[in-house]
Amino acid sequence: MRTFRSRTTVLAATGAAVFALSLTACGGGDTDTKSAGSSATERTVSVGHAKSNGSVNGSGKGSGNGSGNGSGKGEPSAEATIAAGKRAAAAAPLCTTKDVRISAAQHGGPPYTHIVLTAKNTSGHSCTMSGFPEIQFLESHKQNVPAVAKSKPAAPVVLKAGAPAYALVKVSDGGVDENNEPVSAFSVTLQGGGGMAAVTAPGSGGIAVDPAKALTGFWTYELRNGADDF
Known part of the structure; x- marks a missing residue:
């Protein structure tokens, strides 16, 4: 009877150790997955922000140059020419x-x-x-x-x-x-x-x-x- 109880105790201890290792392994996997997901999300946000900045800058340059060039090259009116002559x-x-x-x-x-x-x-x-x-x-x-x-x-x-x-x-x-x-x-x-x-x-x-x-x-x-x- 003592021999049987000794084997049971060893098995129980072994099972507890295996269970603990399993929990540790599962916990480590979740942490790595979350870390990878977080990094991917940050890269996506970062790329999106760069694209957003690019479109804003392009729009700003386009509207600024267009309006400046368009308004500066008009032909003077007859009244303006006469006034300049005077x-x-x-x-x-x-x-x-x-x-x-x-x-x-x-x-x-x-x-x-x-x-x-x-x-x-x-x-x-x-x-x-x-x-x-x-x-x-x-x-x-x-x-x-x-x-x-x-x-x-x-x-x-x-x-x-x-x-x-x-x-x-x-x-x-x-x-x-x-x-x-x-x-x-x-x-x-x-x-x-x-x-x-x-x-x-x-x-x-x-x-x-x-x-x-x-x-x-x-x-x-x-x-x-x-x-x-x-």
Whole structure:
């Protein structure tokens, strides 16, 4: 009987030890699984966060660049161009005969009814050409040649160093029965106190001028169809 009880005790102890080892093994497995699951979850969240940041940054850059580039490249309106011209004229002094060199050339073909005045800025700085040239062709006619209002530009003419301005001038209708007089030189006065210059008439024999038909346009950057047709 004692022998039987001894075997039972040994078996019981062995069984308890095996059971304890089983519990330890199960507990270790659960811990590793939870740890692996937690790491996977953290990696997933981390990747998701990176993707989220990428989309936000991309969206921010796209909207910022698009709106900036789009708003900065528009063409200025006519009103803005005129306003800019007035600001430039306010900053640039009036041109004088010391700032510009005035010359005359025939315009069109025979009969030569028009000439073109060119005022080139030789001063080395910007200046503003005011209004129209005040022209006197003949000593016997002291009045200035009348200006054509439709040729007035929308904004003041500001000449940079080396730049020219133009004015179209009508001298006659080209008829043989006109009261034309030969002119080899004439005077041009710049408005605003710019002084007077003597200008040589174009052509070897000068030009034929009918004082009753003479007209002048305003100073402009270039001759314009329509506005300078008179």
